[in-house]
Amino acid sequence: MRRILLMVIRNILFVPVYWYKLCYHARHVEKYTEEEHYELLRYIDHRANTSGNINIKVYGQENIPDDNGFMFYPNHQGLYDVLAIMEACPRPFSVVAKKEVANVPFLKQVFECMKAYMIDREDVRQSLQVIINVSNDVKAGKNFLIFPEGTRSKKGNQVQEFKGGSFKAATRAKCPIVPVALVNCFVPFDSKTTEQVDVQVHFLKPLLYDEYKDMKTTEIAAIVKERIQCTINSSL
Numbered sequence: 001m002r003r004i005l006l007m008v009i010r011n012i013l014f015v016p017v018y019w020y021k022l023c024y025h026a027r028h029v030e031k032y033t034e035e036e037h038y039e040l041l042r043y044i045d046h047r048a049n050t051s052g053n054i055n056i057k058v059y060g061q062e063n064i065p066d067d068n069g070f071m072f073y074p075n076h077q078g079l080y081d082v083l084a085i086m087e088a089c090p091r092p093f094s095v096v097a098k099k100e101v102a103n104v105p106f107l108k109q110v111f112e113c114m115k116a117y118m119i120d121r122e123d124v125r126q127s128l129q130v131i132i133n134v135s136n137d138v139k140a141g142k143n144f145l146i147f148p149e150g151t152r153s154k155k156g157n158q159v160q161e162f163k164g165g166s167f168k169a170a171t172r173a174k175c176p177i178v179p180v181a182l183v184n185c186f187v188p189f190d191s192k193t194t195e196q197v198d199v200q201v202h203f204l205k206p207l208l209y210d211e212y213k214d215m216k217t218t219e220i221a222a223i224v225k226e227r228i229q230c231t232i233n234s235s236l
Helices: 002-010 014-027 034-051 081-088 107-114 124-139 164-173 217-235
Strands: 054-059 071-074 094-098 117-119 177-183 197-203
Touching: 002 034, 014 034, 014 107, 034 054, 034 081, 034 107, 054 081, 071 081, 071 164, 081 177, 081 197, 094 107, 094 124, 117 124, 124 164, 164 217, 177 217, 197 217
Parallel strands: 054 197, 071 177, 094 117
Antiparallel strands: 177 197
């Protein structure tokens, strides 16, 4: 909370103008291209990171596929995760988020600009429809991000179990799966300090469809989790 206040205070003249622009984009989603939405979001994100004493260190950007229609699968450390990946990734992507955060101010507008899907984990039918919608969008060339842990870890850089079901959209779309290792992403918003913090974003080598087509989703989940945890351990 202290760091968020610092971001706002240091951008006191910037916030009203870009809050209006963000809300306008959210209300007129079809008026702008995906790239135009993403450019605005990245600019706001970069201003927030700079003013909040957050330094994003990016590794493996060359592992992001050249062609659109891929999916990011990062470990989940906190509310800051998507902002870190957005700063690190020059390519537009959307997200699948839990319905509980759908109406949180700022996040709501960001999700609307990204045309994100909200998932109700208690509603099996709705969850299945989201998987179908995401896979169809990915087939059509859109990029997506899903947190395979389902909820954020409360153990910092210790990764939780990855759920096999979160990989069904990727297997249905037959798309590249890009593991993303986040290091210290819990510090910016989950600690009381406002001192300079380094956050690491590692884009790992993607798993291509030919590599995982004969695997169960639980096996894919285990491989992605292991690669992410190994990257985190070697980075600390």
